[in-house]
Structures are given as structure tokens and as C-alpha cells.
Amino acid sequence: MSIDRRRLVTSIAALIGSGALGTISAATGQQALKRVRLLLNTSFSGPQAWFLLAEDLGYFRREGLQLEMTTGAGAYTAAPRFAGGAFDFGYGDINALIEVAAREPAKAPIAVFTAFNASPSTIAVDADGPIKSPKDLEGKHIIGHDTDVALRTFGAFCKSTGLDRSRVRTSGSWGGMSGMVEQMLGSSEVHGVFGYVSTLVASIAASNPGLAKRVRYIRYADHVPDLYGSALFTTQRKLAEDPASVHGIVKSFNAGLVALLRDLDAGIASVLKRSGSSRDVEMLRLVTTLEIEMAHAEGRRLGIGDVDDARLDRAIALIAATNGLPRIPRAREVFVRDFLPPLSERVTSLAK
Numbered sequence: 519m520s521i522d523r524r525r526l527v528t529s530i531a532a533l534i535g536s537g538a539l540g541t542i543s544a545a546t547g548q549q550a551l552k553r554v555r556l557l558l559n560t561s562f563s564g565p566q567a568w569f570l571l572a573e574d575l576g577y578f579r580r581e582g583l584q585l586e587m588t589t590g591a592g593a594y595t596a597a598p599r600f601a602g603g604a605f606d607f608g609y610g611d612i613n614a615l616i617e618v619a620a621r622e623p624a625k626a627p628i629a630v631f632t633a634f635n636a637s638p639s640t641i642a643v644d645a646d647g648p649i650k651s652p653k654d655l656e657g658k659h660i661i662g663h664d665t666d667v668a669l670r671t672f673g674a675f676c677k678s679t680g681l682d683r684s685r686v687r688t689s690g691s692w693g694g695m696s697g698m699v700e701q702m703l704g705s706s707e708v709h710g711v712f713g714y715v716s717t718l719v720a721s722i723a724a725s726n727p728g729l730a731k732r733v734r735y736i737r738y739a740d741h742v743p744d745l746y747g748s749a750l751f752t753t754q755r756k757l758a759e760d761p762a763s764v765h766g767i768v769k770s771f772n773a774g775l776v777a778l779l780r781d782l783d784a785g786i787a788s789v790l791k792r793s794g795s796s797r798d799v800e801m802l803r804l805v806t807t808l809e810i811e812m813a814h815a816e817g818r819r820l821g822i823g824d825v826d827d828a829r830l831d832r833a834i835a836l837i838a839a840t841n842g843l844p845r846i847p848r849a850r851e852v853f854v855r856d857f858l859p860p861l862s863e864r865v866t867s868l869a870k
Contacts, residue, residue: 551584554763557600557608559593559748562792564804565716565811566609567785572774574788581766592665593748601625606756607767609633611667612749612852613674613837619851620843627751629853631768631823633775634747635814637738638714638807639668639675642699645734649709652679652741655686661698662712664690668738669712671745673840678742688712695721699729710736715810720803724796739810744833746825747811749853757854768857772823772864779808779865813868821864824855 558566572578578585588605590596596610597618603625612629619626641660643649649658652675662669669688676683691698695711695718702708711718715735722729738745750771752764778785782804789800816826830849838846858864 549582551579552582552763553584553586554606554767555604556585556587556767557596557605557610558587558590559596559610560591561589562789563795564720564786564789564800564802565748565807567782567789567800567804568774568778569609569771570774570788570792571778571785572770574791575774575777577770577773577777578766581770583763583766583770585767592663592667594665594667594670597627597751600627600751600753603753606763607750607752609750610748612746612751613667613671613833615749615751616834616837616847616852617841617843619847620838620845623847623851624754626847626851627753628757628851629749629751630757630764630855630857631750631771632746632825632853633749633822634807634811635816635820635822635825636747636811637667637671637742637745638716638747638811639666639671639738639745640713640715640718640735641668642702642711642713642718642733642735643709644703645732647709649736652676652681652736655710655736656682657685658709659687659689659707660710660712661689661691661702661708663692666712667714667747670841671738671742671837672712674745674836675738675742677836677840678744694725696725696729699733700726703729703732716803716806719806720799723802724799737810739814742836744829744836746830746833761857764857768823769859772859775822775865776863808868815867817865817867821858821861821866822868823858823864825853 573585593611594614596608597615600608601618601622608627615627615629649655673683695713698711699722702711715737756764786797786801790797812822827849830853834852835846
């Protein structure tokens, strides 16, 4: 995948509302900071760069908040783990949140900023192999982590593409992403790998760059356009009893994204302060996320953070139907836009 960072930064910088960074509140002076606990989707990585940068720039502190971040075990695990009550905010997959809302409505978190306006999920296949379309997956075997978003939303992919789910074998694997790709390319028994495009691309670049040209991606965003991806969420109690903290977190989170797009290198520096990963790998992971997972054309109209109500309703109904949920949650059980900064202060698109 070819990444032109200069073109990306130039194209998106023009779409950021003027004065976005100037709206950050003044420092809180001697006021005691309020501790808030944030559960992340994974360990520290490039796609989290904007809120790590926001922390380093002091944006959360300027809102009177002391942010404590806990690394996670995957985007799909964040909402179920969050429902246990140990955290104030979480960052993870909104489809998992839909599941929790359907099964445990009293404990379910509610999203307040939807970062990924396109599904990040994909199925990696042999670029020279026989799989050219979703229908070609029938009779094949796809592997992935048991909690991978692509695996957990595969039913929605099948329903949207007319793929017969009963004719596709799926199984879990806890190997590394690049290792699973190598297994797929060297085996007649494995035909695809579930994952995020950004994660797969970066994993291959880190361990075996030569594989990049041998892999093609069947992207969920191209075939299941109603699905959203990762979102910032909070507790129902926090929304009701401490809306000021919710406003402060969302404002800082958004300002961090604006700051990141002005200086990608600063964002990666914030990642590397917390991670021993490669700079080039994390930059690739970040830029791929910006180009694919946050570049839905809807962003031009709604801005990053918001959702289209009709699309979200369809996504909720699709996940409920294909994941066997006991009920269809209402949209406001899944997402509320009440705490979003004005559109003029948000990124209005990352699409080229």
C-alpha cells in the first residue's frame, strides 16, 4: 500500500475548522484535577495517537481531568469489559457495544464520539488466489483471533453480501497477524485471515515486508457500508451525574485529533513514548487508519465523531439479527451526540 503522507496531511488540514485548537479552555490553575479512568482497545499504537498527543499537550488537564489509561485486549473486548464498572470511559468497537446494550441494557456504555466512520474490518486473501469476491469464500476456511471485530461481525458481512455463512469455515487462532498471513499463503487448508486493514498492513511491514504484494484485502467497508468502528464511550451514570467530565474528555479527544492532523510526527512521538514499537510501523498503522477507517465520505457532512442516524439504526438492526441478540437496542442506547463540539471545531473529512 502506497502512503503519501504529505498529500494526506495537506488534503485534510484544509478541512479542519478554523480556530479548532483555539477553543481549548484555559488552564485550571490551582483547582484539583478529577481522576478519570480510560480503558483502551489495545496496547499503545499509532491509531491512538490523537488522544495520547492530547494527553501530552495537556488538553485533559486543561479541562480539570487527570487521565489514567489502561491498555486493552482488543477492540471487541472493550465494551464487555467496560460493563464491569471499573472504568469511566472506554475506547473500542461500537458493534460490541451494541451487543452489550442488547444483553445488559442497565450496564451498557454509551458512545459519545465515533472515531471510525467506516468499518476497519477485512479478510486478507492470497492476491494471486481464486478468491476475488465475497461469494468466492464459500467452501473456504478463514482464521482470526477469537475476539477479532471482523470475525465477530462476519455474520453481518455474510448477510450483506449474500454469502452462505454455513458454507464458510471459521476458526480462532492466537498467532500474530503476520504469522497467520504466512500460514494462509503457505497452506491449502487456510484461505483467509480476519483482521483490520491497518493492523495487517503494519504487522506485515514489521515482520515480513515481502508479503505485502502477495496479499489482497476484501474490505467490509466496501460490502457492509452501514457498519461503524471504534468509538469513545462512557457509563450511563457518568452521563447523568458528571456531564462536565464527559464534555471535557470529548473536547480533549477531538482537539487531539485536530492537533494530530497538523503534525503526524508529534502524534507518533506520543505513541513511542509509551511503546517500544517501530516508528515506521506505527506511522504506517496510523496513516492507514486515517485513510481507510476514518475517511468515509459521510465525514464531509457530519464531521468525525458524529453518525448518520438512519445508518446507525440499520447497523444496530443488522448486528442484532446476525449475532442473535435478544432485542434491538434504540439508537440512543448506543450513541448520543450531545457532547460533541460544534462542527466548525471538528475534522470534517479525511477522504481524498
